[in-house]
Amino acid sequence: MHIGKILLQRGLITAEQLDTAEHTPQTEAAPGEVFVRLGYVSEPEVLKALAEELGMRYEESLLGPLDPKLVEGIPPKLVFDRQIVPIARSNGKITVATANPLALDGLDELATVTGCDVEPVVSPREQIAERIKKLFGVGADTVDRMVGDQFGGVEVLREGARDESKEDLLEAAADASLINLVNQILIEALESRASDIHIEPFERQLRVRYRIDGVLHDAGTPAQIKMFQAAIVSRIKIMANLDVAEKRMPQDGRIMLRVAGREIDVRVSVIPTLGGEGVALRILERGSTHIGLSELGMEGDDQARFERFI
Structure with a gap:
């Protein structure tokens, strides 16, 4: 599957940008990462296009419940190495979020380890990393x-x-x-x-x-x-x-x-x-001992009111 052609067909990049990306050294493992690195598209745009092409669900935010039972029998090493994280589990099926739906080996390994059917959904890497941290x-x-x-x-x-x-x-x-x-x-x-x-x-x-x-x-x-x-x-x-x-x-x-x-x-x-x-x-x-009022996180009106008092 050529992610560049998918992005081109959807009007997310130009033919010139596709040519530039194809002649750029690519060391990234994630699909379409070179286009993100070059500033042509955002990661969500790439993932949405990829999910639609594969007929998969795209989840922008992973705010589901953090039930410890979700990770029962799942080795942390598998989750961290493959960067996949469970978001739902019931009736012998685990729904997992991944930022690389083309990497089937991690999904197959999870199915083998748990004995469950695995249903992947596509999510941004930052969301996946945050949920992994909260669960494990x-x-x-x-x-x-x-x-x-x-x-x-x-x-x-x-x-x-x-x-x-x-x-x-x-x-x-x-x-x-x-x-x-x-x-x-x-x-x-x-x-x-x-x-x-x-x-x-x-x-x-x-x-x-x-x-x-x-x-x-x-x-x-x-x-x-x-x-x-x-x-x-x-x-x-x-x-x-x-x-x-x-x-x-x-x-x-x-x-x-x-x-x-x-x-x-x-x-x-x-x-x-x-x-x-x-x-x-x-x-x-070091160097952060003295901070200004603007760095305290106050809204503009609140800051102005506070400055009047002092």
Whole structure:
């Protein structure tokens, strides 16, 4: 199926634009992505045209219920790798959203894993990514991989075990998957414009919360993250140049990050609790200490009224 010809027939691009796109190196996996990258069409326009050509339904927004039963028996790795997400499930049929309806291998794999019939609908990638995050939680694919390989031979450090050596903790904290997981937690906080990250240990749960606009919000991390509690705390200690082996005394440190060109200062507090060590991270972006009234999100009339009072 030639997506360029479909767009041309629908009047979404010109013959000249089609010729330019065909002579442009294409590394994108998504159909029609080159036309979006060149600025000829938007992603929704491409997906709508493709869905109509294939006789499939197009869903601009994925606002359906977030029932945990939707993902029962579905490996997070499959969902993250294939970028398909369930939106409905009943009577042996799963309806999934995809931004690439031509990639049938992911749909076939889902049908094999679940034993259900799979009905695809077409949706924008941003909508799919957001729904995946809400259903599976931050870092779910990384945690799933870590559970599967058990740190590639390094013993998983469970809370309650008091005989971990400093070397074990350092080795676990240096694992690539663990580093990626901690990075995901930090990046998600930055993208959410969070001012604080709270990593709170309980007997059967490790809860991660972000403070956004003064209110704490659950990050929705997968339940299995509890298995890696000690390693996560150790990784943060290493980043903040704290003593990994010290678990009985509070520690304070600092992490300097550069993310997408932004310099971020993270103040770290590690606090012993009954459930293990808890961590509080205060995020301070350099150069953002002073902001104008226009950046507070007030409407024009409200801002003018406020300025009169001050």
